[in-house]
Amino acid sequence: xxxxLFLPLIIPLxxxxxxxxxxxxxxxxxxxxxxxxxxxxxxxxxxLVTVQQEGVLSVQAGGWSAPFGITLVxxxxxxxxxxxxxxxxxxxxxxALADTEAEYERLGYHPLMQVLMLGxxxxxxxxxxxxxxxxFETMLIASFVLLALGGKRAQMEGAIKYVVLNLIAxxxxxxxxxxxxxxxxxxxxxDLARMxxxxxxSGPIPVIAILFFIAFGIKAAVFPLFFWLPAxxxxxxxxxxxxxxxxxxKVGVYALIRIFTLIFFVELAAWQPYILAIAGLTMVxxxxxxxxxxxxxxxxxxxxxxxxxxxxxxxxLLTPLALGGAIFFMVHVxxxxxxxxxxxxxxxxxxxxxxxxxxxxxxxxxxxxAGLFLVAALALAGIPPLSGFWAKLALVWSGLESGNHYLIVxxxxxxxxxxxxxxxxxWAAAFWKEAVVKGATDTLPPLSRRxxxxxxxxxxxxTATTVLIGLWPEPxxxxxxxxxxxxxxxxxxxxxxxxxxx
Amino acid sequence: MSSIILSTTIRLLLxxxxxxxxxxxxxxxxxxxxxxxxxxxxxAAISLYALAEGVEAAHRILIVNPRQLIxxxxxxxxxxxxxxxxxxxxxxxGLWLPHSLPVLGHVGTPLLFDLGxxxxxxxxxxxxxxxxxxxx
Numbered sequence: 001x002x003x004x005l006f007l008p009l010i011i012p013l014x015x016x017x018x019x020x021x022x023x024x025x026x027x028x029x030x031x032x033x034x035x036x037x038x039x040x041x042x043x044x045x046x047x048l049v050t051v052q053q054e055g056v057l058s059v060q061a062g063g064w065s066a067p068f069g070i071t072l073v074x075x076x077x078x079x080x081x082x083x084x085x086x087x088x089x090x091x092x093x094x095x096a097l098a099d100t101e102a103e104y105e106r107l108g109y110h111p112l113m114q115v116l117m118l119g120x121x122x123x124x125x126x127x128x129x130x131x132x133x134x135x136f137e138t139m140l141i142a143s144f145v146l147l148a149l150g151g152k153r154a155q156m157e158g159a160i161k162y163v164v165l166n167l168i169a170x171x172x173x174x175x176x177x178x179x180x181x182x183x184x185x186x187x188x189x190x191d192l193a194r195m196x197x198x199x200x201x202s203g204p205i206p207v208i209a210i211l212f213f214i215a216f217g218i219k220a221a222v223f224p225l226f227f228w229l230p231a232x233x234x235x236x237x238x239x240x241x242x243x244x245x246x247x248x249x250k251v252g253v254y255a256l257i258r259i260f261t262l263i264f265f266v267e268l269a270a271w272q273p274y275i276l277a278i279a280g281l282t283m284v285x286x287x288x289x290x291x292x293x294x295x296x297x298x299x300x301x302x303x304x305x306x307x308x309x310x311x312x313x314x315x316x317l318l319t320p321l322a323l324g325g326a327i328f329f330m331v332h333v334x335x336x337x338x339x340x341x342x343x344x345x346x347x348x349x350x351x352x353x354x355x356x357x358x359x360x361x362x363x364x365x366x367x368x369x370a371g372l373f374l375v376a377a378l379a380l381a382g383i384p385p386l387s388g389f390w391a392k393l394a395l396v397w398s399g400l401e402s403g404n405h406y407l408i409v410x411x412x413x414x415x416x417x418x419x420x421x422x423x424x425x426x427w428a429a430a431f432w433k434e435a436v437v438k439g440a441t442d443t444l445p446p447l448s449r450r451x452x453x454x455x456x457x458x459x460x461x462x463t464a465t466t467v468l469i470g471l472w473p474e475p476x477x478x479x480x481x482x483x484x485x486x487x488x489x490x491x492x493x494x495x496x497x498x499x500x501x502x
Numbered sequence: 503m504s505s506i507i508l509s510t511t512i513r514l515l516l517x518x519x520x521x522x523x524x525x526x527x528x529x530x531x532x533x534x535x536x537x538x539x540x541x542x543x544x545x546a547a548i549s550l551y552a553l554a555e556g557v558e559a560a561h562r563i564l565i566v567n568p569r570q571l572i573x574x575x576x577x578x579x580x581x582x583x584x585x586x587x588x589x590x591x592x593x594x595x596g597l598w599l600p601h602s603l604p605v606l607g608h609v610g611t612p613l614l615f616d617l618g619x620x621x622x623x624x625x626x627x628x629x630x631x632x633x634x635x636x637x638x
Binding site for chain 2: 002003006010013014016017020021023059060061062063070
């Protein structure tokens with residue numbers, strides 16, 4: 001039964017191999033990667049249901065027992081994230097059927113995307129810090145190549161910034177892992193939790209915790225280490241940008257939440273004000289950057305940074321409600337932001353530009369697309385009854401409940417307002433205002449019907465998800481709260497891995 | 503470009519180097535060696551051949567495309583991990599044949615995994631080297 005945990009790793013790897021074997025046949029590769037994405041989502045869904053019914057699952061690769069072997073663990077948080085990743089993989093695989101250029105596919109887009117999914121699922125499921133490093137590298141190497149594929153000049157510029165910053169983060173991460181191993185003598189996360197979670201914060205442990213915070217902070221794009229993200233994300237093709245924005249920074253946030261609630265809990269509690277300050281600054285700087293932008297992809301990239309601030313806020317408040325809210329927010333923002341990117345991809349495909357100054361009047365031409373974009377934009381801003389409202393409500397509520405965090409609550413609400421402003425600006429400029437050249441959009445060459453639906457269906461699926469979560473939040477909300485309780489009381493996690501009560 | 507000394511030597515060296523790479527692969531379980539080093543030695547042998555006789559000739563003696571070597575290697579390694587699943591053991595458990603074979607010694611799924619690494623590393627190194635040589 002616990003071999004189920006291996007499936008989210010075996011499926012993308014097997015799909016990547018099958019795509020490599022079918023190197024010469026592009027249409028075969030498309031079919032293979034679509035089938036792989038469907039199976040990954042199914043396996044992830046089964047995993048989530050199993051974890052819900054049976055509690056935390058753990059398995060040792062090769063059967064070598066816990067602190068020495070290669071451990072995989074799935075609690076509710078990681079199973080939920082694998083499920084979301086599987087869903088995004090499928091949605092983007094459908095979108096890529098219409099959006100990916102032949103040149104990209106010839107250079108190996110499909111196998112690379114599968115390796116990226118392998119790294120993402122591995123990062124979510126691993127129970128060992130060194131393995132986490134290896135999965136991060138798997139994911140990053142695939143993302144480096146995806147970003148630079150094709151080798152256009154603007155792409156190389158973005159890719160170099162991305163590579164350099166992420167390599168620095170990896171070096172810090174590896175250094176932290178090495179020092180921690182020297183201090184604790186183990187890298188198994190459950191074993192580390194047993195040793196360090198309750199003990200006095202002393203000696204090199206806070207330094208190690210800071211190194212981990214910086215390393216994951218760069219990958220998650222928190223203030224002041226976010227600048228690589230808006231500089232590089234907008235250069236890649238839309239399907240790639242979407243999967244990056246949906247999963248890569250979220251893996252960084254996942255690692256932050258996992259490591260700090262499980263291992264460095266004492267430090268986390270002690271640094272609460274600083275973490276909240278970082279969260280607030282990330283939100284504000286991100287949204288201010290977005291307000292100043294006039295190009296849709298850059299604008300949305302800054303919003304990624306701003307939304308990361310809310311997730312860090314959940315970590316900083318450190319109540320079950322706040323952590324549950326952060327997990328809920330993560331699911332919401334992945335759906336809403338990806339819908340916005342996919343819709344932007346359709347705008348690019350229709351008009352050939354994403355410059356707000358050159359766009360306009362698309363509403364008359366494409367009412368469906370305008371509607372999808374508007375719903376996703378309002379969800380991101382947190383307008384009830386869409387998904388963003390409940391996510392922000394949980395965070396704000398827990399901030400008010402704890403009594404002395406009024407400042408961060410005020411900042412969060414102000415940033416919501418600015419997000420709404422920025423979203424209405426982008427929607428009005430691209431869809432609502434008069435076309436810059438009168439009648440220009442009437443003469444646009446229409447997309448062929450097949451291309452249009454291959455792009456519109458994934459966008460609509462994501463938008464429908466945000467509406468559905470918004471109208472019927474209870475099941476997901478209950479799941480997130482259970483996940484948060486597991487994070488704050490990791491006895492079940494430790495027992496599942498080591499077989500002993502802490 | 504073509505040097506008679508190099509092309510005469512490589513004819514003698516190529517089988518020796520390939521044999522040595524297999525030797526490294528087999529002894530890797532408990533002693534220095536293994537699939538990674540073996541694969542690099544094999545790739546070095548073929549690259550040397552490509553230097554002496556040209557890229558076309560190297561592709562001819564390889565028979566398969568380096569990319570297929572990579573895919574085959576990944577498939578072999580993945581297969582070695584999946585076999586134990588059918589016997590109800592965790593992924594990547596080491597399973598061994600009950601008797602040791604002549605020459606090969608004790609054979610099991612770890613050797614299969616190493617063979618996968620060998621093919622993958624050889625394929626990857628050759629893909630890089632041969633693509634760079636073709637570009638000139």
